[in-house]
Amino acid sequence: MLIELAHLTKSYGSTRAVDDLSLQVNAGEIYGLVGPDGAGKTTTMRLTCGALRPDRHDGSEAPRIAIGGFDMLRHTDPARAQIGYLPQRFSMYEDLTVLENLRFFAEVRSLPSSQWRPRCMEILEFVGLADFVNRRAGQLSGGMKQKLGLAAALAHRPKVLLLDEPTTGVDPVTRQDFWQLIIRLVSQEGVAVLVSTPYMDEAARCTRVGFMRQGKLLVEGLPGELRHRLDGQVVEVFGSPLALLRRLAQAEEAVEDAQMFGDRLHLRLRPGQAQAVVERLAQAIPAAGGVLGSIALIEPQLEDLFISLLEDGAGA
Ligand code: ADP
Numbered sequence: 169m170l171i172e173l174a175h176l177t178k179s180y181g182s183t184r185a186v187d188d189l190s191l192q193v194n195a196g197e198i199y200g201l202v203g204p205d206g207a208g209k210t211t212t213m214r215l216t217c218g219a220l221r222p223d224r225h226d227g228s229e230a231p232r233i234a235i236g237g238f239d240m241l242r243h244t245d246p247a248r249a250q251i252g253y254l255p256q257r258f259s260m261y262e263d264l265t266v267l268e269n270l271r272f273f274a275e276v277r278s279l280p281s282s283q284w285r286p287r288c289m290e291i292l293e294f295v296g297l298a299d300f301v302n303r304r305a306g307q308l309s310g311g312m313k314q315k316l317g318l319a320a321a322l323a324h325r326p327k328v329l330l331l332d333e334p335t336t337g338v339d340p341v342t343r344q345d346f347w348q349l350i351i352r353l354v355s356q357e358g359v360a361v362l363v364s365t366p367y368m369d370e371a372a373r374c375t376r377v378g379f380m381r382q383g384k385l386l387v388e389g390l391p392g393e394l395r396h397r398l399d400g401q402v403v404e405v406f407g408s409p410l411a412l413l414r415r416l417a418q419a420e421e422a423v424e425d426a427q428m429f430g431d432r433l434h435l436r437l438r439p440g441q442a443q444a445v446v447e448r449l450a451q452a453i454p455a456a457g458g459v460l461g462s463i464a465l466i467e468p469q470l471e472d473l474f475i476s477l478l479e480d481g482a483g484a
Contacts, residue, residue, distance in 0.1 A: 169194050170250075170328050170360035174232040176215050176222045177383075178208075185211040187383035188228070193360045193376075195327070198350065200374030201364040202474065208383040209364035210256060213332045216362060217253045218244050236327050249277075252326035256333050258317035262306030266297055269305050270319055277324035284323075291319045295349060311342030318349065329353070331363040335370065347373060368470045377470070379477050386477050391470060398468035398476065403442055405433040406461035407453060413460075416452050420445050425479055429471070436476055 171193035222231035233240035238247035274284040295315040378388035422441035
């Protein structure tokens with residue numbers, strides 16, 4: 169296993185940003201850390217790369233961070249050498265060219281001078297920036313800057329890649345491109361990736377997903393497996409006006425949650441109640457003057473599980 173985190177806790181004053189978190193990522197795996205703002209994803213990343221040190225509490229289990237077998241807390245340098253880290257706000261030198269920027273990051277990572285140029289060219293080729301080596305970083309588009317960030321994180325051939333919300337704020341095409349690169353990297357080089365993301369479609373692409381809330385890892389598993397936890401409990405409703413449909417649904421005792429997803433409504437029901445609720449709503453909606461397009465039990469999405477986990481803990 170390339171990333172091993174055990175019993176990590178980190179507090180800021182009275183805020184427990186990370187609370188006894190443990191997770192593992194194997195070579196060739198993409199582990200997606202998903203959670204709302206403030207869940208503790210960035211703090212987890214910063215602990216993993218050694219930028220922060222976990223708290224030690226008397227009586228609690230000792231924290232452990234092992235990267236490629238190196239103990240981050242005892243042998244920080246060799247552990248860090250295994251990691252490529254793309255922070256949320258990656259900064260580069262805007263008045264240096266693409267190649268100069270990359271050379272800088274390669275040198276910081278002590279890549280020998282005989283190696284930096286071929287490696288930089290190889291990596292720029294990989295991320296699709298080979299034609300732009302002489303362009304100043306300040307002149308790059310948002311998507312290209314993102315790729316330069318990835319190239320910089322990869323310059324020293326890390327075995328472990330940490331990506332903190334790498335596609336937040338970039339356009340859908342760039343997000344798509346970026347994921348293609350990550351998937352290729354994992355399949356070709358067997359890198360282990362820990363990526364945080366607020367996007368469920370990205371979570372669905374990960375090998376494994378962990379949901380975080382208030383510093384805790386609530387649940388983890390394969391995306392498909394996680395979705396199936398709500399089998400038989402999610403009903404999709406098309407119709408109008410959605411606000412009326414939602415009000416009627418919320419009046420049903422068996423409806424635990426009703427969320428609008430664009431032009432449709434997802435209802436999460438208590439187990440075993442779907443048929444009865446579908447039948448009642450199919451009558452109640454037209455009776456209340458609404459238009460019912462369709463109402464049916466569907467395969468749950470990761471979003472549904474995510475929302476159910478947030479709801480469950482809302483009062484905690
Ligand atoms: P996420 O990345 O999931 O949005 P963070 O790890 O950034 O979450 O934050 C987790 C919690 O820790 C939040 O409540 C945040 O306000 C708090 N926090 C994070 N960094 C600091 C800091 N440097 N000082 C004080 N509080 C912090």
